[in-house]
Amino acid sequence: MMTSNNSKFEQHGVSHSPVMVDEIVECFATVPSGLVVDATFGLGGHAVAILNAYPNLQVLGLDQDADAIANAEKMIAEDPTLQGRLSVRRIRFDALDEVLEEMSVNQISGALFDLGVSSPQLDIAERGFSYRQDGPLDMRMDQRSELSAANVVNEYEETELAQIISRNADERFARRIAKAIVGARPINTTTHLAEVIVAAIPAPARRTGGHPAKRTFQAIRIEVNKELEILERALQAAINATAPAGRVAVLTYHSGENRIVKRVFAESERDETVTKAASPFVHESQNSDRLTQRVRAAKYPSSKEQTINRRAKSARLRVLEKTLVGAGN
Ligand SMILES: C[S@@+](CC[C@H](N)C(=O)[O-])C[C@H]1O[C@@H](n2cnc3c(N)ncnc32)[C@H](O)[C@@H]1O
Known part of the structure; x- marks a missing residue:
């Protein structure tokens, strides 16, 4: 498996290091072959790392930002290794189920949500996200809003x-x-x-x-951007679409997002369906007591990553694994 913690991705000269990329890659190690949805494609750092690590996976990248999609299309056009394995759509991620239906995809291998703003959104003054640079009061991730x-x-x-x-x-x-x-x-x-x-x-x-x-x-x-209002629906759509043994991984950056993810995952686990929350770091374990405990503990970036990547400081990773009831887990 390729590790890619040092990879940097660029858009408009703004570079970006994907947060907890090795942990995210590791998280998809055991998912079934097929399509992973990267619901927050951004500069594609996580998506490319997943594709590089697992030849049996394809990625559908979603982003509501026109710049992110234009950048992704350029990446795909310039890199033959991505062609046929990476596709992108400009949509808000709460339309996930509609997109999958449109593409006639019944099940996915997993999904990733790396919530919040991307480095280009934050660093380009005209986007109006930054209190450090002078720009118009904009802050729209989707320029059509x-x-x-x-x-x-x-x-x-x-x-x-x-x-x-x-x-x-x-x-x-x-x-x-x-x-x-x-x-x-x-x-x-x-x-x-x-x-x-x-x-x-x-x-x-x-x-x-x-x-x-x-x-x-x-x-x-x-x-x-109605970020908290749409998150629950999107997570539920991702969980519903995920195949047994597939995973939904979410990186949150503040308490509002974190509370919603924690609740939706916990409800899924309690729900007498086929979902079970698990840690990506003990996926070889069959001990359900340990797994149950692990769901409460979110994973944090290493102190080294927190030092070198400003965005990583407040990150938490939560993962939900879907498993068949009675499959021995
Ligand atoms: C933190 S960045 C993702 C970075 C990405 N993981 C990478 O490695 O480059 C978040 C991205 O998700 C997009 N985004 C945030 N909320 C979204 C939503 N509700 N629907 C679609 N895209 C969204 C933003 O436009 C931004 O490009």
């Missing part, structure tokens, strides 16, 4: 804004920030928004927990 950060920031009621900031990012100063935003309207740039947020947070609190605007930017981004 009508709702942008400018709408949320300039048009939402103060109470709704406060709820979003609190719920999507656990920001304890949500009400103060929402009030400051409403008072500063119109706000048209990321820099202006960041300044308003920073000024709304009491000075001592500004010095702890990273950039003071980080959580509010995350909360607005989640609202713009």
